[in-house]
Amino acid sequence: MDLTSITPTPQALKALTHPVRLRMLGLLRVEGSATATQLATRLGLNSGATSYHLRQLATHGFITDDEERGNGRDRWWKAAHQATMTGREAPPDDEARETLDAYLQSVVTVLTEQLQRAVEERALLPDAWRAASEFSDFGIRLTPARAKALMDHLDEILLGQEEDDSDDAADFVVQLTAFPRPGTVTGDPS
Numbered sequence: 001m002d003l004t005s006i007t008p009t010p011q012a013l014k015a016l017t018h019p020v021r022l023r024m025l026g027l028l029r030v031e032g033s034a035t036a037t038q039l040a041t042r043l044g045l046n047s048g049a050t051s052y053h054l055r056q057l058a059t060h061g062f063i064t065d066d067e068e069r070g071n072g073r074d075r076w077w078k079a080a081h082q083a084t085m086t087g088r089e090a091p092p093d094d095e096a097r098e099t100l101d102a103y104l105q106s107v108v109t110v111l112t113e114q115l116q117r118a119v120e121e122r123a124l125l126p127d128a129w130r131a132a133s134e135f136s137d138f139g140i141r142l143t144p145a146r147a148k149a150l151m152d153h154l155d156e157i158l159l160g161q162e163e164d165d166s167d168d169a170a171d172f173v174v175q176l177t178a179f180p181r182p183g184t185v186t187g188d189p190s
Helices: 012-018 019-031 035-042 047-059 094-124 127-132 144-161
Strands: 063-065 076-079
Touching: 012 019, 012 047, 012 063, 012 094, 019 035, 019 047, 019 076, 035 047, 047 063, 047 076
Parallel strands: none
Antiparallel strands: 063 076
């Protein structure tokens, strides 16, 4: 499957600064099309709030109507892209930087929840999946240029992986975070 992605404008990115919208978009990307009612049930929300968030995602091009599924009564939504890309370069102005930081705060919230669920379900995994899973961190000393080169290399490896349709294949999540250890560059150890 070809990877399609969107690199949103700062204005569009504002729509993703809400963790509920990120969760919805993630579900539509991973589990496929759904109605507002189905998403509300899945996320423990009311369908009115879910509909509002879906309209915000649609307005900014993250989701579209799934015209193959609707029947006039039920409106089905699908993800318009498989990934959202923001790039590593600093945004051009303060407002765009604040929007990117707010978006990343929501991403961290959703990723942390996913990590917690993965650890909670670990005891239920077959041994082969337990052996394939890892919860590690690595601390290495690098310049910004070498750190960027490392991240580019990891991106290349991850994006080069082909999907496997074997019976024992499952959706496998690689969460990649990389940053200077807090306080080492800014001087603020708190």
